Each structure stands twice: as C-alpha cells, then as structure tokens.
Amino acid sequence: xxxxxxxxxxxxxFWHNGSSISSKSRNILLASLLAVVPxxxxxxxxxxxxxxxxxxxxxxxxxxxxxxxxRPISVGDGNAALxxxxxxxxxxxxxxxxxxxxxxxxxxVIAKEIFGGIGANPFNPAVLAMTILMLSWGNLFDFNAALLxxxxxxxxxxxxxxxxxxGAHAVEPFALMDLLLGKQIGGIGSTxxxxxxxxxxxxxxxxxxxxxxxxxxxxGIIIAALCFNILNPELYAGPGFHLLTGYTMIGxxxxxxxxxxxxxxxxxMLIYGFLGGALTILIRNIGxxxxxxxxxxxIINLVNPLLDKIRPKAIxxxx
Amino acid sequence: xxxxxxxxxxxxxxxxxxxxxxxxxxxNINASEKIMLYIDQPYENKANSLLKIGDQVKNGQKxxxxxxxxxxxxxxxxxxxxxxxxFVGFMEKKLTAVTIDIDDQANQLLDDSFKDVYKTPSMExxxxxxxxxxxxxxxxxxxxxxxxxxxxxxxxxxGDLLTTTNQWFIKNGIISVKTGIDLLRKITGIHDIILxxxxxxxxxxxxxxxTVKTVDSxxxxxxxxxxxxxILADKxxxxxxxxxNSGIAFFSAEAVSAIGAAYKTGQIPLDKIVTxxxxxxxxxxxxxxxxxxxxxxxxxLNESLNDGDRVIFGGPMTGVAVYSxxxxxxxxxxxxxIQDKSQVVERADVACINCGECVxxxxxxxxxxxxxxxxxxxxxxxxxxxYDLFSCIECxxxxxxxxxxxxxxxxxxxxxxxxxSMNAAEENNA
Ligand code: SF4
Ligand code: SF4
Numbered sequence: 001x002x003x004x005x006x007x008x009x010x011x012x013x014f015w016h017n018g019s020s021i022s023s024k025s026r027n028i029l030l031a032s033l034l035a036v037v038p039x040x041x042x043x044x045x046x047x048x049x050x051x052x053x054x055x056x057x058x059x060x061x062x063x064x065x066x067x068x069x070x071r072p073i074s075v076g077d078g079n080a081a082l083x084x085x086x087x088x089x090x091x092x093x094x095x096x097x098x099x100x101x102x103x104x105x106x107x108x109v110i111a112k113e114i115f116g117g118i119g120a121n122p123f124n125p126a127v128l129a130m131t132i133l134m135l136s137w138g139n140l141f142d143f144n145a146a147l148l149x150x151x152x153x154x155x156x157x158x159x160x161x162x163x164x165x166x167g168a169h170a171v172e173p174f175a176l177m178d179l180l181l182g183k184q185i186g187g188i189g190s191t192x193x194x195x196x197x198x199x200x201x202x203x204x205x206x207x208x209x210x211x212x213x214x215x216x217x218x219x220g221i222i223i224a225a226l227c228f229n230i231l232n233p234e235l236y237a238g239p240g241f242h243l244l245t246g247y248t249m250i251g252x253x254x255x256x257x258x259x260x261x262x263x264x265x266x267x268x269m270l271i272y273g274f275l276g277g278a279l280t281i282l283i284r285n286i287g288x289x290x291x292x293x294x295x296x297x298x299i300i301n302l303v304n305p306l307l308d309k310i311r312p313k314a315i316x317x318x319x
Numbered sequence: 320x321x322x323x324x325x326x327x328x329x330x331x332x333x334x335x336x337x338x339x340x341x342x343x344x345x346x347n348i349n350a351s352e353k354i355m356l357y358i359d360q361p362y363e364n365k366a367n368s369l370l371k372i373g374d375q376v377k378n379g380q381k382x383x384x385x386x387x388x389x390x391x392x393x394x395x396x397x398x399x400x401x402x403x404x405x406f407v408g409f410m411e412k413k414l415t416a417v418t419i420d421i422d423d424q425a426n427q428l429l430d431d432s433f434k435d436v437y438k439t440p441s442m443e444x445x446x447x448x449x450x451x452x453x454x455x456x457x458x459x460x461x462x463x464x465x466x467x468x469x470x471x472x473x474x475x476x477x478g479d480l481l482t483t484t485n486q487w488f489i490k491n492g493i494i495s496v497k498t499g500i501d502l503l504r505k506i507t508g509i510h511d512i513i514l515x516x517x518x519x520x521x522x523x524x525x526x527x528x529x530t531v532k533t534v535d536s537x538x539x540x541x542x543x544x545x546x547x548x549x550i551l552a553d554k555x556x557x558x559x560x561x562x563x564n565s566g567i568a569f570f571s572a573e574a575v576s577a578i579g580a581a582y583k584t585g586q587i588p589l590d591k592i593v594t595x596x597x598x599x600x601x602x603x604x605x606x607x608x609x610x611x612x613x614x615x616x617x618x619x620l621n622e623s624l625n626d627g628d629r630v631i632f633g634g635p636m637t638g639v640a641v642y643s644x645x646x647x648x649x650x651x652x653x654x655x656x657i658q659d660k661s662q663v664v665e666r667a668d669v670a671c672i673n674c675g676e677c678v679x680x681x682x683x684x685x686x687x688x689x690x691x692x693x694x695x696x697x698x699x700x701x702x703x704x705x706y707d708l709f710s711c712i713e714c715x716x717x718x719x720x721x722x723x724x725x726x727x728x729x730x731x732x733x734x735x736x737x738x739x740s741m742n743a744a745e746e747n748n749a
Binding site: 005006009010011012014017019021024074120205207211259260262263311313 | 322323325326327328329331480544548624625626627628629630631633635636637638639640641642643644656658660663664666668669670671672673674675676678679682683684685686688689707709710712715716718719720721722723724726728729732
C-alpha cells in the first residue's frame with residue numbers, strides 16, 4: 001500500500017510562544033502614538049504631514065533595497081515603518097519634505113541596510129540619521145527659528161537653549177507640570193512627556209523594551225544633573241528640568257532601547273543606560289551642543305559590544 | 320500551546336505537566352500485524368549479519384545485527400523477520416530496521432535465555448539481556464573502569480513538557496520501582512541511589528528506599544545536567560558537568576521498574592508506557608509493545624492524520640517529528656504528540672534582531688544572540704571556541720522564545736553534529 005500521507009516534519013521545539021518582530025513593531029508604533037497624537041494636535045497638519053511622509057519614505061527606501069539586493073520583501077515586519085515613525089518624532093513640524101526623505105534614506109539605507117539589515121545595525125538608525133541631518137543642516141533644527149511662525153499659549157522658546165545660554169535662572173518660568181504635559185516646543189513626538197512615559201511603561205510591561213535600559217538611563221540623567229545642580233545651582237538646572245526637556249524621554253523609552261544597538265545582559269544594560277543618561281547631562285552642561293541625548297546614545301551604541309562582554313559564565317566552563 | 324503572557328516583562332515560564340490525581344490506568348494497545356525495531360548499528364555487511372529474512376524470533380529474544388555488539392533490541396513479540404534494511408535516523412544516524420511479522424496472540428513463543436539467568440542477577444547479564452527494556456536503561460556506563468560510577472540517579476520526573484510517563488511509575492508503581500532500586504543496588508554495589516521526583520510526589524517516593532530529592536516544576540529544571548548542577552551540587556564532580564564523566568548514572572523510573580520486574584519474574588516486560596496527546600490536546604497513557612507502529616495506536620484510539628499534520632515522538636521541546644505513521648514506538652518514546660496542521664508555527668528566515676529573549680531564558684547562560692550569527696554563517700569552530708556551543712544542554716527554550724522565529728535549536732544541533740563527525744573522522748584517520 002503506497003503511503004501518500006504528507007506529514008509536516010521539522011526540528012524541535014514544536015511550540016513557539018507566538019512572539020514576532022511584526023507584533024513588536026506594531027506595539028511600539030502604537031505606544032508612540034501616545035506622544036505623536038498630542039504633537040500633531042499642537043502643530044496641526046504640518047506635523048501630520050511630516051510623520052506620514054517619514055513613515056512612507058522609510059518603507060519605500062526599504063522596499064527599494066529589498067528589490068535591488070534581491071532579498072525577500074521585509075517591510076512586512078514593520079521595522080522600517082517604526083524607524084520612520086521614531087525619526088519623525090524627533091523632527092520639528094516645519095521640516096521640509098526633502099529633509100525628511102533624506103533623513104529616512106540615511107536611517108534605513110545607510111544606518112540599517114548597509115550594515116546587514118535588521119539586527120545588524122550597530123547604531124540606532126533614527127538617531128544616526130538625525131545626527132547626520134543636524135550636522136549638515138543645523139538651522140533646520142533650531143527649534144526657536146523653526147517654530148517662529150506658530151503662536152502658542154505657552155513660552156515658545158526651546159527650553160534647553162535658554163538654560164544653555166542664560167543658566168538655570170532663565171528656565172525658572174517653566175513649570176515642571178507644563179513641561180510634562182508637553183507645553184514646550186520641540187520635536188513632534190518628543191515633547192509630550194506624559195505620553196512618552198505612558199507609552200514607555202506600556203512597552204515595558206508588555207516586555208517589548210527592557211526596563212533596565214530605560215530606568216538606568218533616567219537614573220543617569222537624575223544623578224548627573226543633581227551633581228551639577230548641587231555644585232552650582234545658579235548655572236545648572238535641576239534633574240526635573242533635564243528629565244522633561246529635549247529628547248530625554250524619547251531617548252530613554254524609544255531610542256536607547258533599540259534592540260540591535262543595545263546590550264542583552266543585565267549588568268551591561270544597567271551600565272549602558274546609566275552611561276547614556278550621564279553623558280547626556282555632561283554634553284548639555286559642559287559641551288557645546290544644546291542637547292546631548294543623540295550623541296550620548298551614539299556613544300553608548302558604540303560601547304555596547306564591549307559592555308555585553310560582561311556576562312555570566314556558560315555552564316560547564318571552569319568553576 | 321503555551322503563549323507569551325500578555326505582560327511579557329516577566330520571564331517566560333514553562334511548567335512540567337503534573338500527573339492527574341485520578342489518572343486512569345494506561346490503555347492497552349496491541350500490535351496488529353507487525354512490529355519494527357530500529358537497532359543502533361549500521362546494516363552494512365549483510366553476509367556477516369546474524370539476521371536473515373524468514374528467521375523465527377521469539378518474544379523477548381535479543382535481536383542484534385552482529386555478534387556481541389553493544390547495541391541490540393528485544394523483540395516484544397514472536398514472529399518471522401520479513402524485512403531488514405538500513406535506515407538513516409535523526410542526524411544521519413545509521414541504523415538497521417528489522418520488521419517482524421508477528422504470530423497471533425495465542426501462539427506467542429517465549430524466549431528463555433533470560434529465564435536461565437534471572438536467579439543470579441548480575442551487571443553482566445543485565446547488560447547482555449536488558450538494555451532493550453522500556454525506558455532504555457544504559458548499563459554500559461558501569462563498564463568504564465576509568466570513569467567509575469559513584470551514584471545512581473533515578474528520574475521520577477519527565478524530561479519534557481506534557482509527559483507524565485515517569486511520574487506514573489512513581490505514583491502507581493512505587494513498589495516495583497523499589498524492587499528495581501534494591502536490585503540495582505545489589506548488582507552494582509552502589510549504595511548512593513537518589514530518586515528525583517516532582518514536589519507533589521515526594522511523599523509517595525519516600526517508600527522507595529532511596530534518597531528522595533525534589534525538582535522545581537519549571538522547565539527545564541528536570542534536565543539531568545541541571546539536576547547534577549543544582550540538586551547534586553554536593554557531590555564532588557571534579558569540575559566537569561558532562562553527565563557521562565561525572566560519576567553519576569541516570570535511569571528513568573520506568574527502566575528501574577522494568578529491571579525490577581524482570582529479575583523478580585524472569586519474564587522481560589516489553590510494554591512501553593507512552594503519554595499520547597491527541598490533536599485536541601487530550602492526554603492519555605497507553606501501554607504498547609515496543610516496536611508497534613504508530614498507525615496501530617492511531618487506529619485503536621480513533622485518531623486520524625491528514626496532510627500537513629505533525630507527529631512528534633517525544634515532548635514538544637525536544638522530540639523528533641516523524642514523516643510516516645509506520646514509525647514504531649522505541650524503548651525511550653515517552654510521549655507521542657499529534658499536532659493539527661493549524662497548530663504548526665512556521666519558522667522564518669529572518670536575521671536575529673538581538674532582542675535577547677533567548678539569552679534571558681537559556682539555562683546554560685549561553686550568549687545565543689552572538690552564537691547564532693556564527694552558526695548561520697557556518698563558522699562552527701568559532702562558535703564552539705568562543706561562544707560556548709558545547710555548553711548547550713539542548714532544552715530548546717531559545718527557539719521557543721525567539722522573536723525572529725529562528726530555528727536556533729536546530730542550528731545548534733546541526734553545528735554540534737557537524738563538529739562531532741569531523742572529530743570522529745579525524746580520529747579514524749589518525
Ligand atoms: S537549547 Fe538553547 S536555551 Fe537550551 S541550553 Fe541550548 S542554547 Fe540554551
Ligand atoms: S531570541 Fe532570536 S532574535 Fe532574539 S536575540 Fe535570540 S536569536 Fe536573536
């Protein structure tokens with residue numbers, strides 16, 4: 001009797017917990033909306049335009065690369081869309097379309113695909129792209145000039161510029177509560193502190209990002225800012241201000257936590273995050289740059305492979 | 320299937336199955352026409368072989384391919400050999416497949432080579448006649464004077480999820496397990512016998528006449544290497560964790576119970592207890608003669624197979640998928656799982672995203688996110704030298720959680736196998 005039954009044969013294990021890259025991307029996108037929607041509300045259609053343009057162009061760049069390198073189409077995993085979204089969150093609503101498209105080109109093509117695609121990028125693609133753009137067209141990202149034509153019902157000055165130029169006194173008018181609620185100017189999705197925190201907590205609870213990185217990043221900010229503040233309260237603003245301005249919150253929850261460029265072991269994660277936070281404050285307070293988050297994250301991305309060498313010994317190896 | 324919990328922050332947990340309090344007696348299944356035995360010995364030199372088509376074999380008879388080989392099987396039925404062929408098993412293993420057309424139930428002939436010796440139990444006659452018992456006892460470990468065995472561990476726990484085979488022997492057959500333990504003590508002269516059971520069976524196990532230790536209910540705590548590491552940490556193991564070098568011999572509760580029964584009655588028990596899990600997730604224990612084809616079990620339990628379904632011999636984490644319903648029950652087949660086509664999760668061809676889920680669950684502390692890059696590139700030697708390939712205890716947990724759905728475990732097995740066969744080839748050439 002010929003046996004024509006075709007059974008599925010594959011290797012163990014025969015169970016999977018059901019996680020996938022696409023569900024991870026979907027959830028991070030969802031969480032980012034908590035910060036992006038208030039941003040769009042604040043800046044209107046221009047912001048919506050930047051966000052959609054960024055996501056769409058990121059996807060198209062990835063499709064193009066798939067096509068050119070004859071690899072299977074990978075946009076379905078949502079990673080390109082996610083890069084586009086996170087990139088847009090850092091942009092001012094007034095960014096011209098060509099800058100958005102150039103930015104996503106740097107993020108998807110240069111920072112991700114050239115290094116070998118998903119999981120092989122040593123730097124956070126959105127951060128690298130943003131840094132390149134800032135170095136090339138700095139005036140586009142001068143938030144004070146960029147958002148001049150808007151009228152807000154709050155102080156429309158980029159808070160970090162004030163503290164940098166005029167010291168801690170100048171930022172006293174900013175009530176922390178207002179900063180938390182996003183009453184400050186900045187990137188589309190980086191000012192609404194409360195949205196970023198809620199989104200971040202959601203992602204932590206669902207296990208899509210690692211709490212070790214977020215918390216130690218914030219701890220790094222708080223401790224370093226506190227040290228400066230105690231040394232010279234006239235000149236250096238306190239930790240609360242630093243936590244809620246610039247890219248701190250988005251950095252802690254959405255940028256530093258990118259999988260490929262961050263460590264996987266417990267102690268390295270703590271060092272990685274803490275270093276990022278502390279470097280941010282160092283750059284803000286002593287460096288020449290206004291915000292330090294992006295550079296700090298690139299630096300910790302760079303040391304990540306070294307950090308991940310601190311790890312428990314595999315069993316059966318030595319005592 | 321156990322899914323990732325909604326709150327993924329907590330480490331994923333997989334619990335071993337706990338045997339039901341009201342576990343019904345195993346269902347008896349019989350072989351209908353033939354049995355098939357896979358002997359761990361290549362079938363190369365046909366002229367030299369002891370086996371001939373048409374040979375009469377008896378129930379309990381030792382079936383070996385060449386004289387005095389270590390590997391043999393015991394025929395669970397009497398009948399006539401109708402086919403002998405070479406068979407390539409899992410990971411290129413060369414086996415000999417022997418098919419026996421069985422005599423009807425009323426005319427079963429019993430082999431009596433064991434009858435002659437069972438009154439004088441010894442290590443030698445156990446190795447010679449009982450290695451094919453259900454539970455696959457390994458007596459060879461006692462024959463290496465350079466690696467003396469100091470303790471015996473009896474596993475009253477099951478190695479994989481869903482399975483309750485060994486627990487059943489503790490729960491419902493502790494007396495025969497005790498008989499077996501006493502016998503092992505007698506023939507090996509080893510007094511240190513440790514019985515490992517899950518917490519809920521600790522009390523029953525107390526009467527077995529061995530030191531009882533319990534293991535955690537979380538997979539893979541009952542893995543022999545982890546037992547050595549965590550539960551037997553007080554035994555001086557000289558720094559090396561590999562089970563065969565550690566001075567510890569492992570036996571399953573089923574094997575011990577079978578050894579006891581064999582020496583007590585002179586009759587070799589050859590019915591294997593298997594945890595059978597049907598498509599709808601129903602679990603039941605069946606008692607089936609070793610060598611019985613899966614098809615016989617399926618038809619007697621009214622389970623049907625369709626194209627695309629998956630049949631797993633062993634548990635969901637470490638078992639082996641078979642491609643034909645003719646595949647027979649082996650001495651170590653503790654579970655058989657039938658998965659419907661719809662339950663089969665596709666593996667993907669995506670790169671590792673470095674999420675680290677695997678690293679956080681690996682009981683061997685392997686940096687799998689690094690290791691996998693070398694394995695995918697085929698750089699097995701680097702993988703072994705720098706990324707701890709050989710520390711892997713083969714639990715499969717990494718593949719279970721992988722977000723990219725990479726078949727990590729398969730890569731690991733393949734790498735180990737490739738390196739091992741390369742080493743073997745080098746030794747042969749030297
Ligand atoms: S199978 Fe995977 S999780 Fe298990 S020990 Fe090996 S590498 Fe670690
Ligand atoms: S679980 Fe998979 S994707 Fe995540 S680090 Fe491990 S191998 Fe890579």
